Amino acid sequence: MTQDNHNNAYKFGMVIDLDKCTGCGSCMVSCMSENNVPFKEDESNKRDSITWMRVYKLTNGKSFPDTEIAYLPRPCQHCGGEGDHGHSPCVSVCPATATDYGYDTGIVSQIYTRCFGCRYCMGACPYHARYFNWWDPKWPEGMEKYLSPDVSPRMRGIVEKCSFCYHRYQAARDKAYYHGDKDHIKEEDYQTACTTACPSNAITFGDLNNPAHKVHQIVKPDPHPDPRNHHVVGKSRNPKVFRLLERLGTNPKVYYLSEREWVRKQGDHYLEGEWDKIKNHHGTTSHG
Amino acid sequence: MDSALIPEGAKRCSLPKFSIGMAIVGAVLLWGVWAMFLCWFKGLNQTNMNDYYGFALWIWADLAVIAVGGGAFFTGMLRYIFNIKELKNIINFAVIIGFICYSSALLILAIDIGQPLRGWFIFWHANIHSMLTEVAFCLSCYFAVLTIEFIPNILENRQANKVPFFHHLAHNMHGIMVIFAATGAFLSFFHQGSLGGVAGVMYGRPFAVREGLLIWPWTFFLFTWSAAAYGPSFTLLVTKMTEVITGKKLVKDNVVHLLAKISGWMIVTYIIAKIIDTIYWAYVTAPSLGFKLSHFYTDNSFYGYWILITEIVICGIVPGAILVIKSTRENPTLRLVAIILGTIGVCLNRWVMVLQIMAVPVMPFDTWALYIPSWQEVATTVLPVAYGIMLIALAYRYLPVFPQEKELNSVKPITESE
């Protein structure tokens, strides 16, 4: 974090159109390839398979032929924490400051060489976005030649997760600096690997604080805390947009978009009758 | 053969018999050590933990031994700070149990972390907001305190005590023990609490999260309270077990009754607080996040409502009541039942606060996660038990742990033939 741009800090975020997402898996592989994610012989146990970007399959629970499917890609949600103060569920619990909140970017980082593998952050994360290196990462002989120097391969015994391709942010920042406008990274200069790979253009990435960015225009984040839950900040004023488990107050920077009500409803838990009251209520009316 | 080391006037079994016993337990210990080295050299893939179960059997064992080890700090506090004289007759043993529990806890943590050689980063790069940082600091400091509390007892060994320096050191340490007891109580209060806080601050986990006071969630206070309540029960249980195994009475009934009474009242008050907490959580906290109680318990026989009823009623209200009422408390059978139930209760509480948290799905489209520990996990969890048995056996054999032993077993001092 640099002091000089603290006042106009970025808040990088993402909105994923679940009506466009086809569950094709391009984002997952692009992420793995970009970030030197290892693979092992059996990856069918999804509870020990490192996938920074994981695509969940949702169903509406109805029987044939009324059953429906939607796919939900889940990167790290880069939570701002309660009140969006930077105390993400994981950051606030890490005993060794191995995961940190970037107040200048809104990105939750992971310092691999500092993490000592206590896994408290994994317990604290309700999105299961964090993965532990149960094994040494191993590539078949010769395959380590494709590893990218932008991201360190992780050693056994530590936690890793999506970084919003932080190295791409660094590259974009360097570029902006080079062009003499170090505080203004261009929207197209910083895009994550999953965003650029998506063949359906379902993912939109950018600065949630910047009204010129598409992500801001789709999400229309509410700058005021939710009057019904003061922990929640940045709720979308687009009625088709939701966040995962928003009520917990984690304040994710990953938003989801869907025209389908049953999909939106699966974003959070609702007591009986609650959904009908909540579903059309989005954000405060002030601040157009 | 080793009679010179045995406390004066105490009768102990023969060295070969003792050795055989130690060898059997030692074999179990070695099994655990083998598993421990597997985990260190091959990594945590030796366990059945996974990305959903980042905390599992070990962390439960860790929390459980710390909870039951809570007898040390609470008894110490009562003995040295509240100056309840009778408790001096059990304080040595309480300290040893505490020492075993805390050293085990540290060992388990050293196995549990993915990068044991970097474990010290918790101090070096400490994040003061993390409950685990608080745990690590208090745990280490309190372990140091327990070691200091244990040293005088070691120095009272017949041979060690012959060295004038050791003799005086032990004597002087007893004199200032009140300072350590106070420090220990303070530290223990905090780390017991911060262990509770570990779960309570996870606001991403509606099963775990609690409101609280300032930075401390209610689980912080409940953990301290429960450790203080159930710890003495465990001290009594181990004392009872030692008495059964050695076939001797080691602590006078009035001491036992007193500690049981204290434990009973603590359990009763704790369980009232726990019930209030549970009701508030079930009817206010969880619903505010969109969760019903049934979300946390049903659909799953392993984590059914039985676990809640067992923890609170069978292992909470029942032992509390038994230990509070004089007649039942002084009935040895009922008292034994109560201290066993109490010990189970606190362990079950820690189980719920570690493993059930991991099991409950949070994202609406996620599913329950169940796990069965691998043998390596079981072995490393048994390891501290074996180590504890060995240390208690050694301490009992060679150290004057129970001041009342001689009085209660008034046999003529027999010198064993070499």
Next chain:
Amino acid sequence: MQSATRKKQATKVIVSSVTSKNQKHETLNFNGELYMKVDRRSFLGLGLGAVAGVAVSPVGLKLTDDSSIWTQNWPWTPVPVDGRVNYEKSVCSLCPGSCGISVRKIDNRPVKIEGLSDYPVNDGGACLHGIAGLQYLYDPARVKTPLKKNGDKFEKISWNDAIALIAEKLKGIRTEGTPEKLACITDKDQGSVSGLFRRLLETFGSSEFYTMPSLESYLELTASTFHGKGNTIAFDLENANFVLSFGAGIIEGWGSPVACFKANASRKERHAKLYQIEPRLSNTAANADKWIPVNPGTEADLALGLCAVILKNNLFDGSATINFMGGFNKFNAMLKRDYSLSKTAKITGIKASEIEKTAKMFAKAKKPVAVFGKGRGDGAQSLKELAAVHMLNCLVGNINKKGGVFVKPVSQYLNFPSQSMDRVADAGFGKNKTGSTVNQLFEKIDKSAQPLIEALFVYNANPGYNLHDSKRVKKTLDKIPFKVSFSSLLDETAMLCDIILPNHTFMERIEDVPSGAGFAKTVVGLSKPIIKPLLNTKHPGDSVILIAKALGGNVAKSFEWANYDQCLESVTSNIWSPLSKRGFVVISKGVPAYRPLVNVSFLAQNPATINAKGDYALTLIPIDNMRLINTGTASSPFAVKTVSDTVIKGKDIVVEINPLTAIGLKDKGFATLTTPLGKARVKININEGMMPGVIGMVRGLGHTFDNKYVSNIGVNINDLIGQVIEPGSGLDAAFGIKAKLVAA
């Protein structure tokens, strides 16, 4: 997030210790007046003191620090080499999609494949298989050098010896005057490399050139059936406003996958509708505006039923039908007779009202298009189904209209110089092909007592895996005395071959890559060598040229290029300059400006519907899953990693079945799947997205070659389904097979 500074030097610490009691005794003696008797206690004290001394010294801290630095730099965790970042453009040829790719390199080392922006096929998007392309390049299972089979083992052989050996065998066949007994199977007939193979066969004297079933082959067959030979069909999906898909997995890898993903995603903005007709709630069905479950294998009947509704209600485009040839009235009469609403409803399992509504919506839509090719479009299909679906397009008159179907001549951008034929070549080439399709070829070889084929070339194809009843195909392959595989991997077919001439992968070679597979534009891209060949492999074009030269005579005369590079430049001379400069050339785009003839004679004869074989109660159908490829090689480790545990669990394959049909079966339990061809152990996924009575099994698993990450997982569905040849077309038309499922 880069690893901290690397400290390479290890610190050695020597802890001096008192070695013996005696020594200490002496030391103390030396102190004279301080002499005291050393007993056990003071020895202990001294020892403790030493320990305490070491403990307070910096040694411990230093060791602690060093050990943690060591864990941060474990020598067995690779550290990628840094270097200058640069990007190179190329074209992916892993599937018929032919997407433009941008390869990020660190010095000469490719590290990431991404979609190429502004490429006319995929415009920046990429599929997971293309992105994982480097895993094919560095696959440790690649064939590293030419191999020759000796008994049941492969031996290394030099390129010269391998080429000489092949030439010798082929010369023998030619000497016997049976050059037509040389056959070749490739994946496609477009592009210069396929062109070289065909040229080799023709100049040698054989017409036995086959391609594996592919969407492209179905498109050409359908086009030639309706619109005359030499044509192909493309679908203008990005402009259509009502897509009626007969099981086409538009987002499951059908056609040019990324282009289809993009066209599909743009529906939301364009308010275009997609109706998906298939027995299973595929991703396409789930993404569609409406999913219409249909009895498997009755798609052709449904299409004809829809035609009947359109005709009956006069909803067809009269200006189009007026030019229909080949018996439109006869066709109409046949529909009236055999495809009444009630009959169609009964056959297909779809409500009559639903059929009627769909037909009307389709006919009334502004820009409707009906799309065929179930799943990825390369599976078994009958011509009846292809034709029946295409008839819908013809009826609503969307041929060569925006948002409709483009009928255009097969692109002829290559111009090979005229080839030199001798007498043997002319005689051999003049003979009839053994089969009209590769399926028929294998069937005939299998049934013939005489060796119909003496030598076989297999390039970019794996018939021993991909064709139905693959066990029988493998046995048939064994009947061919001499087989040469041009493959990068020891796949199922290569394992059976006598010689393996390993190819450069697409990352290592230059090649023209034409688009196809129903893509509306015709684009030729240039695949470029991104990295120098890693292994002792060759460009398949060079392998062919070397064989031709070794054969001598008219064959060698027809291959006078020094190498493939020279050949490519010469045969693409019309477009070489823009192709080599920009990396691609758009041959045609937009709506073709002519009105093709429409011949309905095939359908007017009312060809028979092919039914699934067997007597069991359930029907096993193949599922195409975007995350698994089915081109003959196995998917990459990354791709397999993304596959759900409801498809692969451990080494087991998971089949989908509706709860109503899953009697006695438990979700996640094991079962035995039996078809007339054999049995397989499978896991069960009880799935509401499956039509009752149908079992779904994914294609692309069950490879048997040596690769622990991607091979030997599950079963190959082609082992369980037998081929059924459609009379006339020669197509294998067996979509699925009857099966039973019993808990194991």
